[in-house]
Amino acid sequence: MPRKPRIVKRSGDQTAQEEPAPGSAKRHQIMQGALAVFLEYGYKGTSMDRVAEEAGVSKQTIYSHFEDKEHLFHELVEYLSGSLFPEQQDHTKLFELEPEAFLIRVSQLFFEQMDRWEYKSFFRVVVAESGRFPELAQLYVKRAVEPGLAVLVAYFEKHPELRLQDPEVIARIFRGSLASFALVQDILQGKRLVPMSRERYISGLVETVLISYQRKPD
Amino acid sequence: MPRKPRIVKRSGDQTAQEEPAPGSAKRHQIMQGALAVFLEYGYKGTSMDRVAEEAGVSKQTIYSHFEDKEHLFHELVEYLSGSLFPEQQDHTKLFELEPEAFLIRVSQLFFEQMDRWEYKSFFRVVVAESGRFPELAQLYVKRAVEPGLAVLVAYFEKHPELRLQDPEVIARIFRGSLASFALVQDILQGKRLVPMSRERYISGLVETVLISYQRKPD
DNA sequence: GTCTATACCGAGATAGAC
């Protein structure tokens, strides 16, 4: 668990000399602390005291920047949605790959993303609160799921030689297979119970999707 | 927020003299209340007061049957794992279906299960607490995921004519695709953002898996 | 705007009567 930008509280007089740009700096500082605590303990498990401690500010400072805990959580989720899934960089290099290499690369990128603890924790929180905060779940779908599907669909549609009947469905199958694998193996700790290497899974998945393409016409 | 009227229904025999046994009526009554509250509000969001109210017993009665909140939660998850995913009934009828019908039926059964609110809520809680209660997540994998995979693998291995290179991987792809679809569409409320019918998805998924089988040799 | 201190409530858990 990497983290802990703790600020040691100073006793006695404090000549606030090192304060750079009071307003948004403090706000960002609070967000960082909130990020660490919310992602680790979930919404209900997070206390404002803990956030204040983690951010190195007083509780009242938090309440001077955010209306209440729920608003803080909302802003954090929006911030994370933009931070964890940045706007699509150009996929020109990716699109130049041939089908098999493309799908393998996409899979690797997916798992690289999934291996970040922020991502796993964020996913847990989003799923956990998807009943009470549906709009946050939808934001996740919009920022984390849709863009990945769009890339796959775009590639598939530019490669009719793959002979894919329904590119949108295939894209979901591909992305969904990767996501479920990561969910069961990593998030739900299924590695020990039903171990399987990512390489084997990716290989089988790519082969399944491309089977019409790879099959040599007799 | 209106709430359900609390009725304590006692069946005839209630000796109520011996120590609480695993099968006692009160114990079951508490579990039912705990089930409703934990599934709706999650672990941290559930208070023992609320459970007592929902179960129609006093709080102390809960503590006479369960050591503390965490133990109650543990027992509840074990109970739910056995209740929501009962021991495999014989799949003889299922196994008699031909490949396409078999996979379609399996998909339908999966979604029928997913449509129960207990299942969705249970999934949310399991994912939410998978970091703090890893053994519960593994129990879920063991009871909810593995059996489904086993059925698919068994079928695939009895049908070599399907020409599936790696039945275990294909089983995971199939089951994982279904799970991700339900996750995005239903749990994460993606229906409105990226709508797609289950029929279209199942159709494409079955077709993809069986493509080697269905392709007529030229 | 930021701090310390505090109000107020609900949480988990327990005591003691019956």
Place this chain on the structure above:
DNA sequence: GTCTATCTCGGTATAGAC
């Protein structure tokens, strides 16, 4: 074993000094 009443702690949010 079950209840009512209560303890103690930690939760969100606010007051008032600077």
